[in-house]
Amino acid sequence: MRSKKDYMEQHKVKEMVERIGIVCDKDGMPPLAGRMVGFFMLAEPPHKTFDELAEFLQASKSAISTTLRFLEGQGMVEYITFPGDRKRYFRLSVDSWDKVVMGKMDFLKMMHARVSEALQARSNDYPEFNMGLKAMMCLYEIFLEGLPKMIDLWQKKVQDLKDEQ
Amino acid sequence: MRSKKDYMEQHKVKEMVERIGIVCDKDGMPPLAGRMVGFFMLAEPPHKTFDELAEFLQASKSAISTTLRFLEGQGMVEYITFPGDRKRYFRLSVDSWDKVVMGKMDFLKMMHARVSEALQARSNDYPEFNMGLKAMMCLYEIFLEGLPKMIDLWQKKVQDLKDEQ
DNA sequence: TTTTTAGTTCTGCAATAAAAGAACCAAAAA
């Protein structure tokens, strides 16, 4: 007996990887990046070499390299090394999702700035519409304030989860 | 004197429309959709006809039609009509941004489901990594709970804003 | 009834993005 729960069969894995890939796709990720995330979520052990990635994902070295660097940039992937082993072992950077969220905040900040400018450029001839834009800014402000709070809450909860183990 | 604040000159408007367009682009919107949002933010009056959109944005009727329907689908654009006038007047749907946010929540729900499945598919051989996935799910749960709360808060604040006018 | 208006839908092309392949490079091994 390998362990309490046996690792699922290969073709089921491929199926799930595709499904995860599609969801990531919808968030604007390139297809291979989505699949790679999917593979990392299911991979056992959770760290994989460059070549293992290329083989499982059936993709070229260049595509793997580019995609790894893309995901690294987003804070979603990192690598570890082992003494006396030249290879890098890549894996999902499971506890730096806050970095990913912070990245999304940059967009909120930009949008907020643009709406603010738009409002300043407008006349007072259409106060009701202007109020709508103010409301929009208000929503961005609430998010910009709320997201870091949610991250804090998350970190506490994660700590609790780890403690109770 | 037209009003307290005069409406800005045309070429400044075009400049700002492009800038807003770029930010929208970064959120994954097609270029014309981003520009259209920009134009709607600055337009006076804030409602524009199909032809006015086509002319200002220098785009074909088909592109305008497609883009309008895309933005309508997202809950970002709506149209009004006037008695005895066949035309539709399109405008930014400024107070249904909650719908846009709810749309983003669908993605969070999907991702949460996929991670949950992944976790169930995994063995117990790598508990630390599994814990990382649990933490990830936890983050999604916090967002799924927090976003509606933020929307509520927003609606209250918007009411206050309107009242104090 | 025919014509015009206000759009929509379908087809095809141009621009962009994703991935492949080959050339390349630095560190380690032989």
Next chain:
DNA sequence: TTTTTGGTTCTTTTATTGCAGAACTAAAAA
């Protein structure tokens, strides 16, 4: 020193997207 390993970078090919143009439609106007 040469070769192999573990990648990266540059160029080319392929797939996808975004938009234009023309054909179309339903309602209103003439």
